Amino acid sequence: MGFIKEFKEFAMRGNVMDMAVGVIIGGAFGKIVTSLVDHIIMPLVGLATGGVNFNDMFVNLSDEKVNSLAEATEKGVAVFAYGAFVQSIIDFLIIAFCIFLMIKAMNKLSKKKEPEPETAPEPSAEEKLLTEIRDLIKNK
Structure with a gap:
């Protein structure tokens, strides 16, 4: 019974739950970015490079003649499908950049105002008198 209780406490800890939520959201975010790359960015890159589709770029490693990667x-x-590798690198860079922007925005939102330095309280009349006496003794 102790093992189950210990596991339950572990699983219900805040950071474990936060990590689980992060993994789920990260997976969904990855799908969004992959779609962005596949359907928006790569066609634009292909257009800029003269209609090249990176997914279809490959080197045939056999003697058999083929016309497409499919x-x-x-x-x-x-085959050596280097186009898919290039696309994966672009996916990674875009995901890393998006995460960077998200973290930067979250840090900006959560940035706490620097606390103003505390000013020393005004010395009492007794403290002022003792300071004057001390200074007079030092100067003699």
Whole structure:
């Protein structure tokens, strides 16, 4: 019974739950960014590079002739699909940039105002008198 209770306490800790929520949101965010890359950014990059589709870029590693990556995959032909790798790098860079922007915005929102330095309380009349006496003794 102690093991189950200990596991329940572990699972219900705030940071474990926060991590679970983060993983779920991260997965959904990854799908959004992948869609952004696949359907918006890469077509623009392809347009800028003369209609090149990075997903179809590959080097055939066999003697069998294939015209597309889909055909090579269907036939089981060994290929070096560097276009998909380039697209994955672009995905990563965009996700990293989006996370950077989100963290930067969250830090800006959560930035606490620097506390103003506390001013020393005004010395009492007795403290002033003792300070004057001390200074007179030092100067003799």
